[in-house]
Amino acid sequence: MGSLTPTTTKLSSKECEVSPDASGNVAYGDAESVSARHVDPALSFKMGLVNDAIDQIGFTPYHLKLFFLNGFGYAADSLLAFLPSIAATNVAAEFNPAYRRAGQLSLYIGLLFGALFWGITADIIGRKWAFNTSLLMSAVFTIVAGAAPNYESWTFFNAMLAFGAGGNLVLDTTVFLEYLPHGKTWLITLMAAWWGVGQTLAGLFAWAFLPNFSCASAATGCSRSENQGWRYLYYTAGGVVFVMSILRVTIIRFHETPKFSLCQNDDEMVIKTLGSIAEKYNRPFTLTVHQLQQCGEVSTSHAKSRTSISELTIHYRGLFSTRAQGLSTALLWLSWCLIGLAYPLFYIFLPDYFASRGADFGDMSAYLTWRDYAITNTLAIPGPVIAGYMCKTKLFGRKYTMAFGGVLSMAFLLAYTTARNAAANLGFSCVISIVINIYYGTLYAYTPEALPSAHRATGNGTAVACNRFFGIISVVIATFADTSTSVPIYLCAALFGGLAVISVIFPFEPARNHSL
Template sequence: MHIVNNAIDEIGFTPYHWKLFVLNGFGYAVDSLLLLLQSIISTQAGYEFNPSFTRGLTIAVYVGMFVGALFWGLSADVIGRRFAFNVSLFICSIFTTVAGAAPNWASLGVFIALLGFGGGGNLILDTTVFLEYLPSNKQWVVTFLAAWWGLGQAIAGFIAWGFLSPAKWNCPDPFDSNGVRTSVCTYHSNMGWRYVMYTSGALVFVMSVARITIIRLKETPKYLLGEGKDTQLVQDFHAMAAKYNRPCSITVEMLDACGVVQSAHGKTKFSISELTIHFRGLFATRTTGLSTVLIWLSWTLIGLAYPLFYVFLDSYLASRGANFNVSTYDTWRNYALVNISGIFGPMLAGYMANWRLLGRKYTMVIGALITMAFFFAYTQVRTEPQNIGFSCAIGFALNIYYGTLYAYTPEVLPSAHRATGNGIAVACNRIMGILSAVIATVANTSTSVPIYICAALYVAMAAVAVAFPFEPYGKRSS
């Protein structure tokens, strides 16, 4: 690994890395886009289909992403990063488009789950692939990569603004104040949410084609090292160096002199022993095991705190006298503004994470504590300008923490088992998303207790960040 890292540093940052930054960023954007789509369309689709369980789409997308995170994470360590990287966005585009033609609530839920399955591996593969090509002095760019997450949210907001604002494409609320249906919402009078899905599906399809035609990704050097494919690894390095006129002194003999890699895989790739090796590798030493557990805990905490806060917020504010009387147009405009704010958090986080005094750990601490402060302050919101201002501030501050956690996770995981550990971390996050939807269905949403619990969870995240045993600043990833 030391020799391979030397070769990556010797070649340096090339135009190939810029392509990876953009095309891997597509995966981030799609992940956030898909998570928001189900919440964006659920109200209008519900007017048409009159579902008995209104939070079904939320559970569907999180179930799909949970399964996808485990599947793509494990497969990326077993059969390689390249296949999953090229295929996952195609699956997303197909089922996002098909979901727009769903004839009923149940089928819509199935298609939402399937698009979630396709997108479930994006956060895992994008960070893993990008990191395994980056020179050590540019590893902080993985944190900056999370700006694409905010861009994906902003795109979702603009698409919703365009198609869900005009009355000609959207039914008015067919229910009275008692929840009794007083009018019919038909297919042809409610096309707005379907146009949202068709447009999003087309956009994701363009992204998936661009990944294959522009980048033509080869298998990452660190995966090839774990496979023992030294000759291919060296050939790929020299081909990149020749293309971009960079020096490259790595040879097969240098790698052979270190011995033969034997521990990265089982006897057969599709076996229980293969999965066992990747799981055990995350606990190879006591320190590595502690790091793995704390990472998974962090993803679990943020997975519960963030959606739960927004589940309870509207009812809580209404019970305290807040009244946001805005038009549909203004609602989606504000939605887009809040999501745009999330773009800049990871940009600041990338700068902070590359500062010796803070590093990755204390950037996460600062992001978590600032978010907690804004969460507490948000409970005092009473007017629409206050609502927009604090929403934008939370979107910005939260992504300082989130963006750094995205990057920190693959940086400290061992390369041969990186996608597995990352996949389990993201799966923990998705489980909490499912739980938040269930809690929202059965709990009292007007009490202040959940708000303070969410804020306390951010304090816990800051404490966990301090306890992380590894600080990647100034070090090369495995």
Template sequence: MLTGALFWGLGADIIGRKYAFNLSLLICSIFAIVAGSSPNWIVLGLFVCLSAFGGGGNLVLDTAVFLEYLPSQRQWMVTMMAAWWGIGQLIAGLFAWGFMPNYSCESAETCTYDNNKGWRYVWFASGSLVFVMSILRVTVIRLTETPKYLMGEGKDAEVVATLRKIADKHGRTCSLTIEALEACGVTGTAQERRASVTAHAKKRFSGGEVWTHLKGLYATRRMALSTSLIWFSWLLIGLAYPLYNVFLPSYLASRGAEFGQDSPYITWRNYTLVNFCGIWGPLLAGWMCRQKWFWGRRGTMIIGALLSMTFFFAYTAVRSASQNLGFTCTVNFCLNIYYGTLYAYTPEVLPSAHRGTGNGIAIGLNRIMGIMSAVIATVADTTTPVPIYICAALYALMAIVAALFPFEPFGSRSS
């Protein structure tokens, strides 16, 4: 996922959003299906990596593509789009809840191919669903290149054609003309206009291209501060979110064992319910982002982070099965208020010509800390409250960083 975020993030700034957006999801789905047929751990690891390479890149592009098509007064919808995380995790939880308890062996000594197909069914079902969606992207949505990317390329005619196509599709009028765009300051022949574009190096596929996009993210002091704080926030959430969410089944199983509810059925049922609650966090965050009294995106992130911190600390005092499920659902709801808003805020404040690179590096840093979370969880032991305390402290730090962000997208248009 780290490699995918960096590769497809930079690739979206070089070859365009359209191809990276479609190819990354297709790769993810195909190798997810194949992973279900793996004969051993090594082969399974290979196909999971290849699937994650596509999935990690697609996550970078969802927000960029959606944002670059949205009218400025609808930018808050990017935050609400994060609700689909919860929906996806809910579906995965339902697959696991249905297959794992009924088609899994009880111990390594009794496992055979025939009595341990539950995990295979989860991969087959999940991969097939995503494969269908990736085909629908090409056959039904028929995504064209985003106007903002085309603008960065100096392709004025294609910008106008794309916007008019959207207007015609929805029964609207579009008064924009090529002459109107050129009146904004671009002159000369088409070849000269392409040569004047500063979003790329002289050679697209070179180290200079990477350097051009990195410089664009640090063009001014304020932008440099913004980029650095955003990346630092993704480092923090990259440690806290996987530390809690990836190891959530371990927490649920260990806590369930304390209360006499240690069956796989209960563990995966609770996992499904927790992810159902995670759907609503980004929806609330989207509404909060539109309200002045919540201080826009930054205020929403501060509130989400502080609420997450509070309930993380409270979760360590759980003493019953109902409290275990209730607090876990609440934590997932609150942390998705913060995460969903950061997910949308990042592309909103990054310059469009370098948005893929900046977003890719942000999520790449997130993946690096996700790797570290596995190490910390191993050392700290996920059956104890220690990882929960770590997460709570990290969310407190995230709230402070959110308050320091120099840009607030509320009421303004993204670049």
């Protein structure tokens, strides 16, 4: 095993001074949640200087471009995550597999390993290469999945497209946060609206293709020639993601984030990256290499060997470096586990529920079923917009915005079971789509904010992996349970109630206390 890189720390320089609070914690502009003053003083002082420099530069057109380009990753992940469940019935009608949930299962397996792989490697070798390649990989395998000749190849390609998409949620929030001035970190929550854009595209594509290019009766089976709708769905989704991936590498020349460079003791690159942004947009920038070097070298970010077990150990140990940080990390991962079970049971299998309610609410054609599905998915967009506004307020902040979304989700999920006509069915599902995404959008943003920069992608990737693992559990539940009944809705309501409670007891509130 490798050992920690030795360091010579020069902490006496006045240029390194960053004022701690009464507890000895250093005030970080991006809500760094580790008491780095006691764990790694050089990192503590340097991070404070870099955060001050980012605040000095302020919000620029470069950040606006990142908002859109990183949002593409959100949209792609959401769009692709919905494809297997949307297409499952039609794919099964064509191939007649023994196990009809394999598509959803393979997707979550791919997302799980993708989140771990891209997250951990992003802390080891950098954010840049994953940011530039993950979307392209997803696009290629989505298009290939649309041409799958049999059920086995379709499930394999679902896993591969998901492996590429699995890193998007990890990298998009991490990269954007590490460039943002403190006063604009609420934009991470707003960026989750792109998740709703992806859902909307999934619903609209399904509405366009499945009623018009699918078997008349999925129960009796059909040939490929009369069942092209699900293939058109994959081709179109893959094409959209491909365009997103090209825009991501052509619209902006992405540099490694300054905070990752800082953790590599590459002070020159930190200054070069931030200085180029300041110069391009005519913003003030006074931080120098000399100031950073006077603070010494960061000692807790890496082992001597990047390929050793010690390297992995350092990143996970850094997530539990203090009692408060350890509690925060554990509660974050628990929250992602619970939402990973609740969200798919309601959303991913919502088509089953819609189809079953046709008998109660009048015979719903495929056109009406997918129309309602598209409308419901579109209402995922306002949730993060509302959450973004609430996160800015002193009354709610991050924690209580999540609690608010969790409580409302629980209430409306319970109310949903009382729906007795088609209008109520659609109305409740639309409201639930809004309030669930108030919670989910805020959790997406809060997670990287509550993790230390040197280990942020590892912690974020593990959180998303927890989410995907319980997504697998939800598929198993759907295999042996009847998702067309109200039981999954009651279970989802209970889970969201628990998530609201967890939100309140999170130890850190980035919106109010920046000395985490």
